[in-house]
Amino acid sequence: MFDHLFTTDRMRAILSDSARIQGMLDFEAALARAEARAGMMSEEIAETIAAHCHADRFAVAPLAEATVTAGNPAIPLIAALTERVAADDAEAARYVHWGATSQDAMDTGLVLQLRDALDALEADLTRLADACARLAERTANLTMAGRTWLQQALPITFGVKAAGWLSAVNRHRERLRQMRPRVLTVQLGGAVGTLAAFGSNGLVVAEALADDLGLALPDVPWHAHRDRLVEVATTLGALVGTLGKMARDISLLAQTEVGEAFEPAEPGKGASSTMPQKRNPVGAAVALAAAVRVPGLVATMLAAMPQEHERGLGGWQAEWETLPEIVRLAAGALWQMAEVAEGLELDAARMRANLDITKGVICAEAVAMALVPMLGKTTAHQVVEDACRQALARDVTLRAALVDIPQVTEILSADTLDRLCDPRNATGLADQLIQRALARRVE
Amino acid sequence: MFDHLFTTDRMRAILSDSARIQGMLDFEAALARAEARAGMMSEEIAETIAAHCHADRFAVAPLAEATVTAGNPAIPLIAALTERVAADDAEAARYVHWGATSQDAMDTGLVLQLRDALDALEADLTRLADACARLAERTANLTMAGRTWLQQALPITFGVKAAGWLSAVNRHRERLRQMRPRVLTVQLGGAVGTLAAFGSNGLVVAEALADDLGLALPDVPWHAHRDRLVEVATTLGALVGTLGKMARDISLLAQTEVGEAFEPAEPGKGASSTMPQKRNPVGAAVALAAAVRVPGLVATMLAAMPQEHERGLGGWQAEWETLPEIVRLAAGALWQMAEVAEGLELDAARMRANLDITKGVICAEAVAMALVPMLGKTTAHQVVEDACRQALARDVTLRAALVDIPQVTEILSADTLDRLCDPRNATGLADQLIQRALARRVE
Amino acid sequence: MFDHLFTTDRMRAILSDSARIQGMLDFEAALARAEARAGMMSEEIAETIAAHCHADRFAVAPLAEATVTAGNPAIPLIAALTERVAADDAEAARYVHWGATSQDAMDTGLVLQLRDALDALEADLTRLADACARLAERTANLTMAGRTWLQQALPITFGVKAAGWLSAVNRHRERLRQMRPRVLTVQLGGAVGTLAAFGSNGLVVAEALADDLGLALPDVPWHAHRDRLVEVATTLGALVGTLGKMARDISLLAQTEVGEAFEPAEPGKGASSTMPQKRNPVGAAVALAAAVRVPGLVATMLAAMPQEHERGLGGWQAEWETLPEIVRLAAGALWQMAEVAEGLELDAARMRANLDITKGVICAEAVAMALVPMLGKTTAHQVVEDACRQALARDVTLRAALVDIPQVTEILSADTLDRLCDPRNATGLADQLIQRALARRVE
């Protein structure tokens, strides 16, 4: 029921039961071809087997039911495949799944799904990076309040906020690229990972299989070493954390009392059933929900790692639904944030008005810093703190309070005070930081 | 694809999309009737609305798609319901969902599902408790090795092991009972939980609604206070931990090298695709997988708690799939362990043979304890430790090593040594402990 | 370094290394006395042993170092105790720790610490409940914006918000009370939980021990069944979630742009090192940090549950620092929120001003509801939605927009519109809900 809300159509297809079955069938077809290349069967037999390896010929429901008894879905799938091949050619049926173990099919099939998933995610990450870059460029001069501990602190620009998002997104792209060769790896080991059933052909078959599927050949099979899959989980986990941070920023900026940024409008989107005036930030909610959920799912993947001996009991099974769930949620959160970043609506007037709430007190640091060379840090801060308190007490601006303090006016001219008390002059090197973030290339 | 393996048919039905929709529709029907009772609409209108509140009339797919825009599934469901009622009676349509908010329908509907789920779980818990009790009674004299740190320590009986399981299961039953009144509570508050749209009728309607649905009326609505649902998560989380402990015990006992206990046999169950001799403990794998997965999901429910103001952003949405997932996994693990406990096969001969592996060293504590009164704890343990070392070095039994030590034979007669070195005499108060566990009643 | 920030002085003492040692020593002293009662040693010997059971006589550092080799701290502690008793009375030394296992001392000692911890927590929970109750009473008429999805929705009162906090706090108090008898339970089983070393005296000793320490006697020992301790973790976990919810509410209300509520002021508290005008909500930060951390720690306790056979390997050890950490963080978060609730500063003027931001649109639901009987739900909402849009577009109040709509003025008089557009009249049954929350008693 929540599949459309929490993920994308593309990822729903990649992670569907049907795609899971196809992944295993792709393994079986490629295995037959690899074994034919190694001379273990004829090309004809391999093609006969491969011809049946299409997920749409296998109903999900009976496989799901048979999984209860078998303990994994590969066993009934291979049985069903063998049966179909046998109906065609009894001889060929003898060679189905030759020498492999269920987990070889399941793991390799999963890796094939993950390759598609990573392609989809990287495409949306590029979209998001581009959107953040455009935002950063476009809003380099859009001054707003910087906030720490949910309190206004000093002015920033929206551009430097977007540059921070961009920088983090680029790091995630780099991590995904570095991870690919470790993850996109074939699994072939047979019953206990020794390739025992292949005779001396084992590595020849394994190489041909890897080659056929476009995956790397690992040094040793990894049935009970799950760090490759865990790395997908943790890398996407961190990505979702960044998406959650963006969503939190945007949802806070969209508060009625802040009103500085809004998700792109769409008819009916985020409408309330009872409150006609509301527009709920649905994209941020989806990303934040993912950021709440994925940490626990990553913990599950990590907790499942100590798998027993040559194939685990419980740990392996714990991965089956968990890793796809992480991928699914990451895709949904990423898509939502890409949409939001592309269509983000900003309200410069509210940004300016919010900066005035503190009556210039937000520029207190700039004033204090200007006083430090003459008064020293401690005194300078004390003086400005007093001025702040007076401004708030008398309900005047900080500038008005400052001009009544001789210690200040002796040092700072009226013009200097004007300049120091204009938030637009207090955004530091925001501009240069934006340029640095934009200049960074992901290898 | 894994739904049959990881949960029960009954729980699949209770947690289905259709049941989720029915839960919301039950809320809408009961709300209409309650408002009729409060005089807010006629009985006829209420019945017209209620007549449409059947999940089988609403297709899941369009609701799921509309959820993307609406942000929750209640909004499109109520729109669809209103449309159908309107086709019947335009006047009645005006009263659908009168005064309530989406979350009122979603939360109350969920609570109704949870009531069914708790009923199903408690039934299987009773089955499991009964099976453990029978095991404990039946095997009160079945001596086996007690093991700590995966090392044989002292003898126990299988009965006292089963009594430990029983005792834990009974505590979980007690927790579930204490939890029910807190959880089985109606949600009705309207937009911000003040029942503002009901005029002065609010509490009258709320009471009638609770009464109609057989749920308790909470002191205040709980839209952003999720401890009720979290308690379901944590209580089932602890239950799954106990089930995982049972599964770990059984899977360790079922190891080829231990061979003391086995899951009930069933044709094809746990068969290996490549190794004809194997019987994989599928039930234990399911329970252990749940025990690996549920902690992370419970963490998600807890992490989702700090929900903002009167309705959260992200936290609430994070619950939607997580809590049902916990319930689903708990049901599957519980059912598997109930099946296993009911049909557990025990091998007394292997238990006895395993006790002999250590050549009586497993009785070392009993001998040491018998020596303490004369030699003191330190010396007694040292003497016995020496005897153990000699037994292992000379490949003889502990008894044989002991009779060569004058310090020992001066104190302990041959008969006493025989008795002390028979594991069956070293199971302490196992029997009384079993009786205590059996005597405990769950209120 | 962070101990003072993240917990209370009282809890630091309860959870100190010294208290952990004292807990084990209290077990040893009580065990000796219980065994004397059962005739296993003389009263004199028991008193000799008990006389040495004072933590201040045992240095922590050497025990901590010896733990590396022993694998747990009870073994070196008991060795040190035995040595000291021996220096006093060699005979008595033989009876130290008689018949018990390390885990008996560690678990019972921990339970004694938990009893103190629960007492401390319940005292602060009562403080917090009282503070929330006073807040709810005092602010029953203080109207403010209710917010959902971080958007202003309908008006509420601060009182009903505080009533929601109170209601949740009271549920946690109830859970803690129900949990106590399950948790405050002695551990005594000897090596494998069969009380084998006590001869027939086992249960007599166990009962006397439980009696001496004021703990309950469980039906069977629970060395490898950890649900009792897990229940402490999950119950406190849920409590921390509620504290995090309070902290989130308060920190959002304290935002510069909202300014409705503030933590009590204290010189220097939450001062910024660079921004003189800021007052950071330190109490909320501590509670929110706990709400971020505790879920993962609870997951650890749950994940540790499948402990092997009669004593686990890894799972048990995983609890040692984790459970105290949960207690420590819960105490700190609870204390901070009690302090904050007791001294919370509210700004009624800002609440009123914020309600005006939406130019009366926050009362849209009230108007729509008033129109429903004549226009039907769909039309009524459409009309009001149009009015809201116009109000925002023309920058006038909702009321001003409404009076230009004949469909509205035909139904609602000017007086009615005044009433409907006053947020103070739109807080529904907030008052009655507060009374319900205040009336609830925790048994």
Added chain:
Amino acid sequence: MFDHLFTTDRMRAILSDSARIQGMLDFEAALARAEARAGMMSEEIAETIAAHCHADRFAVAPLAEATVTAGNPAIPLIAALTERVAADDAEAARYVHWGATSQDAMDTGLVLQLRDALDALEADLTRLADACARLAERTANLTMAGRTWLQQALPITFGVKAAGWLSAVNRHRERLRQMRPRVLTVQLGGAVGTLAAFGSNGLVVAEALADDLGLALPDVPWHAHRDRLVEVATTLGALVGTLGKMARDISLLAQTEVGEAFEPAEPGKGASSTMPQKRNPVGAAVALAAAVRVPGLVATMLAAMPQEHERGLGGWQAEWETLPEIVRLAAGALWQMAEVAEGLELDAARMRANLDITKGVICAEAVAMALVPMLGKTTAHQVVEDACRQALARDVTLRAALVDIPQVTEILSADTLDRLCDPRNATGLADQLIQRALARRVE
């Protein structure tokens, strides 16, 4: 109390309060020098400040207490430093912490600690990899049972098991290397990350600071983007999972009933307080405990990521103890497994004896595979399954059962059967896989 057990002395020093303080002081000293290089103060002043930046001059306790009010430890530390510098040179005191914010000091200080921690971890990882490599080489011909689902499956060699460990360890080394440049990055941004207080000097100072500390300069400050630190958490989390897998393997092999591998002996190590014959696998327990604990802590780091605006409230604080805890546990688990791998004791005779438990049934796959070319997969497996059943029923070896089956003897000669039924001939390509793992170089 558990610090010695759960981590190393070296890591205790790196993560001590004193080292945390020194990290912040190193930042302050380097900042002063960088600002002097940029002409913001004289070299003399910078050296005066730097001269006071030694942790041993600052007591931890008062800083810890002052943290309660300040909300972070940098504020009181900088105050204390300023005071000390002032006592020396009032002028210089004005320049302490010039332009920086507390988080600049805390984050950079933490990164400096992490650099030391990564160095220490990589050294032990190299030790572990070397030990695994030696094990793999040394035991390339040591045949043992391969086990899946905790059941004996086919024979493997210990060498190929060690090669699997080695391969995983090498992947973790690669991940750590790729991570370093992202993590070892200076933090300098001032109040809201814009370097506002540095005038136009900001990036010059930042570069000089990075250069002085030997850290990289990030494109933008990362106060509220925590993916760098999260990557440390997740990367170590996955490493700990692998260590837990090794520990699980070893502890299962060390079971009394298996007896194939043992942790290195050390006087008193893992001794039981009541059972003289036991040797508890303490190293495995420490690693498994870490593998249970770290997933939850990693989840905390991920959950803390959505930090608000320019500095978070609650999320940042949640990291302070959590990340060091992960590092601490990883170091302890790694050290234990390095020790265990270096000194692992293996029992070839028990391995051989355990292979015989199944009476040759463990070679069933080899026989079945040999029959497939003539009988087809289905029939071949059926025939061998029957033989297995008969062997178990008649309590004879599989070979003895096979020679009574004409279908078998027609195809396989007595010599062939001998060869097929010798587990040493059924380890497949274990040897080549070992060579592949040994050949792999970590870049």
